[in-house]
Amino acid sequence: AGAPDFNNEVKFEQEINNTQNIINNEANNVVGQYQIAENLRNETQKILDSKGYKISADVFNSLDSKQQNDALVALDFGKLAGLNINITDNLEGRTKGKIKGNEIVIDATKNPILNTLSHELTHGTENSKYYDAMKDYVRSKFNDSQWEALVTEKSADYELPEKEVVADYIANKLNDEQFIDDLIRYNFSLASKIRQDLMSLGRNNE
Numbered sequence: 222a223g224a225p226d227f228n229n230e231v232k233f234e235q236e237i238n239n240t241q242n243i244i245n246n247e248a249n250n251v252v253g254q255y256q257i258a259e260n261l262r263n264e265t266q267k268i269l270d271s272k273g274y275k276i277s278a279d280v281f282n283s284l285d286s287k288q289q290n291d292a293l294v295a296l297d298f299g300k301l302a303g304l305n306i307n308i309t310d311n312l313e314g315r316t317k318g319k320i321k322g323n324e325i326v327i328d329a330t331k332n333p334i335l336n337t338l339s340h341e342l343t344h345g346t347e348n349s350k351y352y353d354a355m356k357d358y359v360r361s362k363f364n365d366s367q368w369e370a371l372v373t374e375k376s377a378d379y380e381l382p383e384k385e386v387v388a389d390y391i392a393n394k395l396n397d398e399q400f401i402d403d404l405i406r407y408n409f410s411l412a413s414k415i416r417q418d419l420m421s422l423g424r425n426n427e
Contacts (some may be wrong), residue, residue, distance in 0.1 A: 295376040
């Protein structure tokens with residue numbers, strides 16, 4: 222038999238070592254990237270907590286830039302109005318948001334955040350003196366068949382479907398200047414009251 226080729230064995234060992242080094246470097250990169258991400262998450266959470274915002278860094282970082290901006294607007298609005306706004310990603314089923322007392326919980330994954338906020342704010346006025354007038358205003362925007370269709374659609378998921386129709390309508394129109402003008406023409410005192418109460422709901426919920 223011929224003499225063993227030690228050169229080939231050395232080359233093979235070098236290839237093994239090189240491969241192992243590559244694997245180790247990649248592993249270090251992954252660990253490093255994870256650590257960087259974890260540090261960023263922790264710093265983000267510290268900032269959110271320092272502002273008194275009820276949203277986790279994981280939820281905040283999962284949002285795109287527009288959603289993040291909307292979340293901050295909603296959270297700042299809550300502080301201004303004396304409301305506890307909690308933005309999450311885990312409300313059960315199809316629930317997009319809910320209101321209880323001066324706390325509003327919003328699921329950021331199911332609907333535009335500010336739309337859900339407006340929707341829940343409208344629910345928060347249901348015990349106010351002017352709610353019936355607001356419902357009548359929304360009702361006036363639909364003929365009988367349209368209204369019945371909307372109510373029927375909501376009745377599949379809600380016990381009080383008419384209130385859902387009203388909340389949806391107001392939520393979708395609050396940023397519409399024409400809606401505000403139309404509401405003022407329909408009932409000036411109602412328009413003024415809506416503006417006043419929505420802004421102070423947390424401090425003076427009638």
